[in-house]
Amino acid sequence: MADLRINLAGIKSPNPFWLASAPPTNSGYQVQRAFEAGWGGAVWKTLGDPILNVSSRFAAISFNGQRVAGFNNIELITDRPLEVNLKEIYETKKRFPNHAIIASLMVEPKQEKWHEIVKRVEDVGVDGLELNFGCPHGMAERGMGSASGQVPALVERQTYWVKEVAKTPVIVKLTPNITDITATAEAACNGGADAISMINTINSLMGVDLDTWNTIPHVAGKGAHGGYCGPAVKPIALNMVAECARHPHINVPISGIGGISNWQDAVEFMLMGATGVQVCTAAMHHGFRIVEDMIEGLSNYLDSKGISTVSEIIGKSVPKYSDWGNLDLNYNIVAKINTDVCINCNKCHIACEDTSHQCIDMLTDTNGKSYLKVREEDCVGCNLCSIVCPVDGAIDMIEVPSELPVMTWNERQAALKVAADCKVDVTK
Amino acid sequence: MSEYQQFQDERDKIDFFIGKGYRINGVNEHLNGATVDFLHPNGNVTETLLIGTANGRKYFSSLLIKQNQGK
Numbered sequence: 441m442a443d444l445r446i447n448l449a450g451i452k453s454p455n456p457f458w459l460a461s462a463p464p465t466n467s468g469y470q471v472q473r474a475f476e477a478g479w480g481g482a483v484w485k486t487l488g489d490p491i492l493n494v495s496s497r498f499a500a501i502s503f504n505g506q507r508v509a510g511f512n513n514i515e516l517i518t519d520r521p522l523e524v525n526l527k528e529i530y531e532t533k534k535r536f537p538n539h540a541i542i543a544s545l546m547v548e549p550k551q552e553k554w555h556e557i558v559k560r561v562e563d564v565g566v567d568g569l570e571l572n573f574g575c576p577h578g579m580a581e582r583g584m585g586s587a588s589g590q591v592p593a594l595v596e597r598q599t600y601w602v603k604e605v606a607k608t609p610v611i612v613k614l615t616p617n618i619t620d621i622t623a624t625a626e627a628a629c630n631g632g633a634d635a636i637s638m639i640n641t642i643n644s645l646m647g648v649d650l651d652t653w654n655t656i657p658h659v660a661g662k663g664a665h666g667g668y669c670g671p672a673v674k675p676i677a678l679n680m681v682a683e684c685a686r687h688p689h690i691n692v693p694i695s696g697i698g699g700i701s702n703w704q705d706a707v708e709f710m711l712m713g714a715t716g717v718q719v720c721t722a723a724m725h726h727g728f729r730i731v732e733d734m735i736e737g738l739s740n741y742l743d744s745k746g747i748s749t750v751s752e753i754i755g756k757s758v759p760k761y762s763d764w765g766n767l768d769l770n771y772n773i774v775a776k777i778n779t780d781v782c783i784n785c786n787k788c789h790i791a792c793e794d795t796s797h798q799c800i801d802m803l804t805d806t807n808g809k810s811y812l813k814v815r816e817e818d819c820v821g822c823n824l825c826s827i828v829c830p831v832d833g834a835i836d837m838i839e840v841p842s843e844l845p846v847m848t849w850n851e852r853q854a855a856l857k858v859a860a861d862c863k864v865d866v867t868k
Numbered sequence: 869m870s871e872y873q874q875f876q877d878e879r880d881k882i883d884f885f886i887g888k889g890y891r892i893n894g895v896n897e898h899l900n901g902a903t904v905d906f907l908h909p910n911g912n913v914t915e916t917l918l919i920g921t922a923n924g925r926k927y928f929s930s931l932l933i934k935q936n937q938g939k
Binding site (some may be wrong): 769770815817819845846847851852855856858859860863864866 | 870871872892893894895897905907911912913914926927929930931933934936
């Protein structure tokens with residue numbers, strides 16, 4: 441069995457699966473139950489001046505039968521006194537000394553506020569700190585959370601203040617509600633962050649009730665934007681992790697967060713540069729015991745690949761992620777329809793004919809049987825037919841060897857520049 | 869004419885000039901594609917092609933890179 445232990449900037453845990461700072465880590469009772477179930481770490485629900493919450497806090501989108509494809513919340517940070525949380529953190533750490541407990545923190549952007557809370561939480565034995573610069577609702581209106589996290593100078597300054605007194609590793613949690621997350625990630629590094637985590641939730645309004653015209657959720661007829669998470673945000677989160685992982689000035693470990701629901705998602709994040717992952721929505725949907733499948737699946741995957749430690753996969757796909765300008769313009773794939781598997785539903789033909797490149801013909805063979813065929817010379821390899829096809833294995837995307845050498849957009853533009861510089865003037 | 873046939877037509881014209889020893893002497897990209905100037909080996913005759921298809925523009929670009937590498 442592969443070794444699943446990780447070490448994220450000095451924070452050790454028995455496996456890469458941590459619970460994210462959120463409702464599942466609200467109390468010692470919950471975190472201890474999570475550790476009993478197998479979670480390797482937990483980021484405690486954000487500590488700060490205890491807040492007041494509203495009733496009616498969550499909403500979810502179900503899509504084509506999948507419950508909780510996306511999840512939204514307008515709950516704030518902890519509403520319990522700091523002393524109560526600290527006592528439970530101490531007791532939990534005492535019971536589970538080998539599990540990682542990270543304290544998520546959020547206070548006003550004042551040096552003395554950060555110094556005070558850092559010292560108090562470290563006194564009870566946390567393994568690390570996570571600075572919450574990401575919460576997009578409620579706290580942001582008070583200058584905290586994503587309001588801080590959207591300003592690189594504030595991220596850097598507050599990280600620096602924390603590092604002035606912190607004795608444990610400092611993780612900076614970043615907001616995705618920003619054009620370029622590498623700007624704030626770099627600011628965190630400049631402030632001395634030992635690691636970064638991403639993504640926090642995305643600004644969202646889940647819906648409007650067609651009968652009452654109320655927002656979903658609503659609080660006595662009024663709504664406010666919430667934070668979106670769950671499986672729907674995974675591609676956004678994965679891109680942000682990858683962008684940070686490949687950035688030359690961001691050289692700290694990454695804790696990946698955003699829609700991670702199973703071991704496969706976790707592997708994807710780790711391949712794209714995450715040292716470990718944090719999970720919330722999946723646990724809220726299915727309970728703490730989903731971690732059993734995550735651990736078993738990850739372990740089997742590593743064994744099947746002949747990999748002895750999970751840390752070996754960290755970042756292995758990062759070199760494969762680049763800018764569009766570095767992609768080979770002469771690489772070609774085309775669709776191939778396997779007529780023995782195809783059920784002739786014609787979805788591929790409709791999609792191609794209406795919205796793509798009109799290269800799938802509906803034909804009839806000599807026996808009068810209908811079949812679909814791709815005109816490969818007109819196929820641009822867009823993948824749409826295989827995406828809309830309801831039958832696995834009915835459409836394969838096949839590589840077509842190119843007669844032309846590799847040519848990227850950047851190489852092409854450079855060649856055009858050379859040609860312009862060397863142009864011979866000729867009068868006809 | 870299908871786009872593929874259009875590309876084949878453009879490629880054949882490009883190959884015709886390259887086969888006669890012409891070199892790509894200039895490329896002007898615009899909203900209708902690219903105008904490519906070819907220079908005869910004797911240096912005093914130019915020919916011009918309008919290349920509109922995406923594959924055609926990839927094709928002459930690949931030849932141009934090869935041509936630059938041969939300098």
